[in-house]
Amino acid sequence: MVSVPDAVVLHDGETVVKEQMGPEDCSEMAMEALCRAGDEKADRWRSLGIVWRNVILMALLHIGAVYSILVIPRAKPLTWVWSYVCFIVTALGVTAGAHRLWSHRSYRAKLPLRVFLAAANSMAFQNDIYEWARDHRVHHKYSETDADPHNATRGFFFAHIGWLFVRKHSDVIEKGRKLDVTDLLADPVVQFQRRYYKTSVLIMCFLVPTVVPWYFWGETLWNSYFLASILRYTVSLNVTWLVNSAAHMYGNRPYDQNISPRENRWVTFGAIGEGFHNFHHTFPFDYSTSEFGLRFNPTTCFIDLMCWMGLASNRKKASVETIQSRKLRTGDGNRSGNQSQDHSSVI
Numbered sequence: 001m002v003s004v005p006d007a008v009v010l011h012d013g014e015t016v017v018k019e020q021m022g023p024e025d026c027s028e029m030a031m032e033a034l035c036r037a038g039d040e041k042a043d044r045w046r047s048l049g050i051v052w053r054n055v056i057l058m059a060l061l062h063i064g065a066v067y068s069i070l071v072i073p074r075a076k077p078l079t080w081v082w083s084y085v086c087f088i089v090t091a092l093g094v095t096a097g098a099h100r101l102w103s104h105r106s107y108r109a110k111l112p113l114r115v116f117l118a119a120a121n122s123m124a125f126q127n128d129i130y131e132w133a134r135d136h137r138v139h140h141k142y143s144e145t146d147a148d149p150h151n152a153t154r155g156f157f158f159a160h161i162g163w164l165f166v167r168k169h170s171d172v173i174e175k176g177r178k179l180d181v182t183d184l185l186a187d188p189v190v191q192f193q194r195r196y197y198k199t200s201v202l203i204m205c206f207l208v209p210t211v212v213p214w215y216f217w218g219e220t221l222w223n224s225y226f227l228a229s230i231l232r233y234t235v236s237l238n239v240t241w242l243v244n245s246a247a248h249m250y251g252n253r254p255y256d257q258n259i260s261p262r263e264n265r266w267v268t269f270g271a272i273g274e275g276f277h278n279f280h281h282t283f284p285f286d287y288s289t290s291e292f293g294l295r296f297n298p299t300t301c302f303i304d305l306m307c308w309m310g311l312a313s314n315r316k317k318a319s320v321e322t323i324q325s326r327k328l329r330t331g332d333g334n335r336s337g338n339q340s341q342d343h344s345s346v347i
């Protein structure tokens with residue numbers, strides 16, 4: 001139902017106000033308004049540039065994930081364990097790999113570890129490392145602006161999944177092109193994964209998770225496909241997206257109250273240590289993405305283990321003094337979600 005506006009400029013340029021309208025004018029006005037509303041709506045959809053392929057694929061994936069829940073009781077317990085192992089490997093490919101190593105260079109990794117993290121990253125199927133790291137650097141540099149790929153000021157839905165349903169804003173592309181990514185271009189592991197990305201995703205995200213339970217303990221391909229591939233993939237996507245959505249909206253800002261990212265303990269739990277987001281945006285170089293080291297941070301445990309095994313080195317860490325002075329200067333005065341007793345007296 002379209003109401004008649006107070007005044008309308010007709011196509012011939014004439015302006016008519018509501019009080020001057022006769023019955024014919026009113027119907028003409030209504031038709032004009034209706035057409036215009038329709039045009040504007042069509043323009044809005046067009047300007048959004050919806051990527052229907054992603055909309056349909058994500059809808060099918062989430063329907064598949066809901067169905068997967070029904071499969072859980074029918075599957076063997078070893079398949080449940082395997083699905084969880086795949087989830088952890090997937091998560092490490094994003095957190096320890098694309099994020100802390102390749103986006104932020106917060107530690108160094110030797111070739112065998114980089115190969116493992118690249119394979120784990122293909123299991124995550126969240127764009128190749130090069131594109132992920134470049135978009136993430138843009139996200140940090142231009143947070144909460146049009147150049148931020150998942151700009152949280154456009155709402156929870158956009159920051160969570162909606163940004164994948166529309167074409168990238170021109171600012172994301174323009175600013176992304178200006179970023180220095182020479183380190184990513186110079187890393188042969190990153191380039192190899194990019195060149196063979198589709199094949200590696202097919203193998204790591206779908207084939208390996210499905211075939212292992214079938215081959216080693218006689219699980220049906222149907223059960224292992226829906227649990228270790230579809231459900232594991234969908235859950236890992238959503239916990240990663242929660243860092244962009246929930247951790248940019250809900251929680252305290254003990255380190256810098258002038259930015260949107262927040263400390264969110266639920267995201268920390270789901271994203272194996274990536275929910276200390278106010279800390280991370282304040283000190284993006286810190287390999288632990290947190291003030292609290294190993295606590296609630298399986299990714300930090302993994303990187304420390306790799307250092308102990310001689311596969312990683314040069315972990316960067318914000319000093320306690322730097323963190324405390326920053327808290328006093330720009331923090332919101334709140335204790336962080338996982339604040340330790342040692343620091344509570346400072347705030």
Ligand SMILES: [Zn+2]
Pocket residue numbers: 099103104136140280284
């Ligand atoms: Zn980051």
Ligand SMILES: [Zn+2]
Pocket residue numbers: 139243244248261277281
């Ligand atoms: Zn962020």
